[in-house]
Amino acid sequence: METRWSQPAGIFELGFFKPGGPENRYLGIWYKNISVKTVVWVANRDLPVPGASPLVLKIADQGILGLFNNISMIWSSNTTTLVNVTAKLQDNGNLVMIGQDSEVIWQSFDYPTDTLLPGMKLGRDLLRGKEWHLSSWKSSQDPASGEWTWGAEKLGYPESKLKQRGLVKFRGRPWGSDLRFMSTM
Structure with missing residues (x-):
């Protein structure tokens, strides 16, 4: 049951x-x-x-x-x-x-695990020491943390980054410019 x-x-x-x-x-x-x-x-x-x-x-x-x-x-x-x-x-x-x-x-x-719901955050809160990012499942049958992550990093203007095992595979343009994305693959 x-x-x-x-x-x-x-x-x-x-x-x-x-x-x-x-x-x-x-x-x-x-x-x-x-x-x-x-x-x-x-x-x-x-x-x-x-x-x-x-x-x-x-x-x-x-x-x-x-x-x-x-x-x-x-x-x-x-x-x-x-x-x-x-x-x-x-x-x-x-x-x-x-x-x-x-x-x-x-x-x-x-x-957060692998799903971004309305009201969730991505990025960092330096005052509270929190960081929010999404992490893929290991496989469709195993919800353990996988090798892909999606989050926001701040180096100047914040930007979104998709990483595979810590290596940046895709990044968004800085949020202060426009909303187009560019790939680093």
Whole structure:
């Protein structure tokens, strides 16, 4: 039996999925009403849970959102807080942990995988030390981080770059000029 959670608008669903077979399971978010499961975010993409061990997603002590099997914590939000928190899947597909006064303590949009949804960011926040980029799946059956990334870098004006194993394969013109793209292939 699979456990799934939907948000109020019914566009997205959070739950456990097995791409390509029963070997490995992942916690992810996907579109609810598309016949072909279209996963837009994977929590434990590089840490699959093998076999049929029971999985639980819960808020543990000190406000950590964690994915647990019967032995240990597989994945976590890597946050700690002393306030009471709740987890919510928002209408835009963002899984958030909300504290007092509706303050967002953690959000999946800060950890994009291979899909850019409205409201997500690409680039860097130097004040908070965050960087946002997309990373391909390893294969259609394996959501582990692949060799392709897409993001924005700032050297003067920001520009978009597609990289394969860290090598720039395609770059957009600086955002301060125009929106045409040029290839470095």
